[in-house]
Amino acid sequence: MLEDKKQESTSLEKLGEFGLIDHLTNSFTIDQKSTIKGIGDDAAVLSFDNKKTVVTTDLLIEGVHFDLSYMPLKHLGYKAVMVNLSDVYAMNAKATQITVSIAVSNRFPLEAIEELYAGIALATEKYKVDLVGGDTTSSTKGLLISITAIGEVDESSITYRKGAKVNDLLVVSGDLGGAYMGLQVLEREKEVFKVNPNSQPDLEPYSYIVERQLKPEARKDIAALLQVLGVSPTSMIDISDGLSSEILHLCKQSEVGCNLFEDKIPLDPTVISACEEFKIDSTMVALNGGEDYELLFTVDQKDFEKIKGNPNLSIIGHMTDVLEGAHLITRENTKIELTAQGWNSFTS
Amino acid sequence: MLEDKKQESTSLEKLGEFGLIDHLTNSFTIDQKSTIKGIGDDAAVLSFDNKKTVVTTDLLIEGVHFDLSYMPLKHLGYKAVMVNLSDVYAMNAKATQITVSIAVSNRFPLEAIEELYAGIALATEKYKVDLVGGDTTSSTKGLLISITAIGEVDESSITYRKGAKVNDLLVVSGDLGGAYMGLQVLEREKEVFKVNPNSQPDLEPYSYIVERQLKPEARKDIAALLQVLGVSPTSMIDISDGLSSEILHLCKQSEVGCNLFEDKIPLDPTVISACEEFKIDSTMVALNGGEDYELLFTVDQKDFEKIKGNPNLSIIGHMTDVLEGAHLITRENTKIELTAQGWNSFTS
Numbered sequence: 055m056l057e058d059k060k061q062e063s064t065s066l067e068k069l070g071e072f073g074l075i076d077h078l079t080n081s082f083t084i085d086q087k088s089t090i091k092g093i094g095d096d097a098a099v100l101s102f103d104n105k106k107t108v109v110t111t112d113l114l115i116e117g118v119h120f121d122l123s124y125m126p127l128k129h130l131g132y133k134a135v136m137v138n139l140s141d142v143y144a145m146n147a148k149a150t151q152i153t154v155s156i157a158v159s160n161r162f163p164l165e166a167i168e169e170l171y172a173g174i175a176l177a178t179e180k181y182k183v184d185l186v187g188g189d190t191t192s193s194t195k196g197l198l199i200s201i202t203a204i205g206e207v208d209e210s211s212i213t214y215r216k217g218a219k220v221n222d223l224l225v226v227s228g229d230l231g232g233a234y235m236g237l238q239v240l241e242r243e244k245e246v247f248k249v250n251p252n253s254q255p256d257l258e259p260y261s262y263i264v265e266r267q268l269k270p271e272a273r274k275d276i277a278a279l280l281q282v283l284g285v286s287p288t289s290m291i292d293i294s295d296g297l298s299s300e301i302l303h304l305c306k307q308s309e310v311g312c313n314l315f316e317d318k319i320p321l322d323p324t325v326i327s328a329c330e331e332f333k334i335d336s337t338m339v340a341l342n343g344g345e346d347y348e349l350l351f352t353v354d355q356k357d358f359e360k361i362k363g364n365p366n367l368s369i370i371g372h373m374t375d376v377l378e379g380a381h382l383i384t385r386e387n388t389k390i391e392l393t394a395q396g397w398n399s400f401t402s
Numbered sequence: 403m404l405e406d407k408k409q410e411s412t413s414l415e416k417l418g419e420f421g422l423i424d425h426l427t428n429s430f431t432i433d434q435k436s437t438i439k440g441i442g443d444d445a446a447v448l449s450f451d452n453k454k455t456v457v458t459t460d461l462l463i464e465g466v467h468f469d470l471s472y473m474p475l476k477h478l479g480y481k482a483v484m485v486n487l488s489d490v491y492a493m494n495a496k497a498t499q500i501t502v503s504i505a506v507s508n509r510f511p512l513e514a515i516e517e518l519y520a521g522i523a524l525a526t527e528k529y530k531v532d533l534v535g536g537d538t539t540s541s542t543k544g545l546l547i548s549i550t551a552i553g554e555v556d557e558s559s560i561t562y563r564k565g566a567k568v569n570d571l572l573v574v575s576g577d578l579g580g581a582y583m584g585l586q587v588l589e590r591e592k593e594v595f596k597v598n599p600n601s602q603p604d605l606e607p608y609s610y611i612v613e614r615q616l617k618p619e620a621r622k623d624i625a626a627l628l629q630v631l632g633v634s635p636t637s638m639i640d641i642s643d644g645l646s647s648e649i650l651h652l653c654k655q656s657e658v659g660c661n662l663f664e665d666k667i668p669l670d671p672t673v674i675s676a677c678e679e680f681k682i683d684s685t686m687v688a689l690n691g692g693e694d695y696e697l698l699f700t701v702d703q704k705d706f707e708k709i710k711g712n713p714n715l716s717i718i719g720h721m722t723d724v725l726e727g728a729h730l731i732t733r734e735n736t737k738i739e740l741t742a743q744g745w746n747s748f749t750s
Contacts, residue, residue: 090454094563095493095562095564095655096458096563096638096639096640097457097489097492097495097551097553099454099455099456099493100454100457101454101557102450102455103452104451106447106448106449107447107450108445108446108447109448109535110445110446110501110535111501111503111535111536113503113505113537113539115505115539115541115542116542118541119539141445142445144445145445151457153457153459153550155459155460155548157461157463157466157546188459191463193463193466193546194464194465194543195544196543198505198546200459200503200548202501202550204457205445207447209449215442216443292444
């Protein structure tokens with residue numbers, strides 16, 4: 055993607071570090087009243103008054119977390135913000151500010167970094183978060199993005215991983231496995247492209263899952279939806295590593311077990327057909343695929359009627375006594391122990 | 403340094419990502435009452451009540467910001483925290499929390515990362531800040547540390563870069579140029595070592611400046627000192643890029659000029675003797691060296707008596723009308739325009 059844009063390229067040395075930060079950030083606006091001072095001093099100044107502050111951070115590294123041969127830089131910038139906002143939403147909080155640090159090697163012209171920031175800008179506009187700080191430096195190799203997201207929440211609304219109780223219902227937003235199958239499609243096209251650089255891939259049938267991989271959306275809407283429904287989640291986590299791994303986090307921190315029902319796991323038809331095409335079991339994809347950035351949470355059983363049938367939410371199981379462990383109940387009604395096979399960057 | 407420690411080495415793959423985070427962070431304690439929830443959920447939860455929150459972030463990259471051939475990992479961890487706390491102190495705020503993200507290639511055994519975290523732990527203990535989050539991942543090359551520091555401050559105490567007034571006194575804490583000259587000594591020893599690996603460098607005469615480079619201290623004490631003296635700084639910045647560059651930041655944002663007096667710039671005798679040995683002008687080193695992490699601030703002229711003679715503080719100049727520009731007044735009483743030649747990671 056970079057190669058196509060080499061016609062107009064400005065080297066980063068020309069601008070220098072301060073010039074680059076100014077250039078990249080001067081079009082960002084401030085939306086949040088909690089932002090007193092954004093970029094431009096030694097630190098940003100924020101005001102949360104009687105709200106609690108949540109803070110989370112994530113690091114994305116070229117060649118480990120993303121592959122620029124099929125990930126456009128604008129999408130990468132957008133996704134990097136989503137990954138962090140998703141963690142804020144998983145606390146049942148409102149995301150308010152981010153800081154963005156990037157390290158880039160000199161192989162990237164200014165225009166490439168502008169593309170990256172265009173994606174970051176799109177995310178901050180759509181999700182109403184303020185860019186309030188960051189750092190821009192050179193790297194000896196590749197591109198790296200480190201984002202810290204900050205949010206605010208009323209003390210009574212904070213939802214930890216640890217609050218799930220026995221008999222609580224296990225609920226997930228949206229559908230699962232799409233991001234992983236999108237990645238499979240993109241990886242396949244990359245291999246085809248290597249063999250035949252003139253091939254024009256038809257990604258149209260896969261557009262939903264490719265978008266789930268390249269341009270995921272964090273579930274900002276779920277906190278508001280739950281409020282409208284009158285439901286207070288008892289525990290919550292976002293699905294970055296795969297359903298199985300996240301369920302085990304909730305179980306461990308809440309000291310409960312879980313029965314997950316295979317036939318309740320929400321799958322988009324595109325995911326099912328892609329799984330058939332790639333000969334992968336769709337349940338395994340949902341359990342271990344990761345990167346869907348949906349929210350997984352538990353609610354009291356009495357909230358069943360409020361959740362049931364909501365198109366944004368699927369009840370996929372219930373929590374059990376910790377001694378029962380965490381299991382998948384298959385369509386054939388056999389019980390399989392859940393194990394975390396989520397993505398691990400040190401073994402991949 | 404790494405080579406010496408290879409006798410006991412544990413590969414990072416063994417632990418995996420979650421295991422590594424747990425392993426590295428389980429000995430950290432929580433000191434700040436503003437920390438409600440630290441590591442272990444989707445995000446940390448903090449409580450600042452009626453205080454304002456400050457946030458700053460910095461990225462340190464192997465081969466750009468540090469050289470592991472002479473920077474011990476423990477010192478690197480310590481310094482990485484200092485770099486960030488310094489920005490919090492430059493807002494006249496109290497540092498309360500940090501998040502630490504690292505990316506490491508598999509060439510680092512677990513013991514190396516433990517050393518890095520031992521330095522981070524030492525910094526958090528000494529400066530009473532809580533480690534509340536982070537990310538640990540693999541990199542394709544080298545080591546990278548991204549730290550976000552958070553602090554709290556009463557609204558009335560916040561000190562921006564922009565508050566300096568004409569006739570305000572320009573004050574700096576500690577002394578300058580040490581970190582840069584320490585780097586020169588270390589770079590020279592590295593070259594000697596390359597030629598003769600059996601050489602045993604005698605760094606004793608340079609211990610002060612080498613420590614300024616390898617183990618700088620952020621000026622946590624200055625806010626308290628100013629409070630005791632009854633002085634409210636009108637603007638403040640930390641010296642990371644060199645005195646000249648930082649003065650220009652204060653001037654630009656405060657819309658004032660500045661006269662800096664060469665004979666008032668505080669230099670340690672070790673810096674002066676090292677400059678003689680290396681045949682470098684000590685004023686140039688103080689102006690452009692950087693990495694001293696001292697605080698540079700302005701105070702009203704009426705506070706002269708309170709500051710004068712304080713061993714921690716030097717009055718080095720005064721602010722002028724913006725039309726007069728920013729100048730160095732040399733020992734020979736000539737006026738030289740100040741230019742920013744601070745460290746720029748894109749041109750080095």
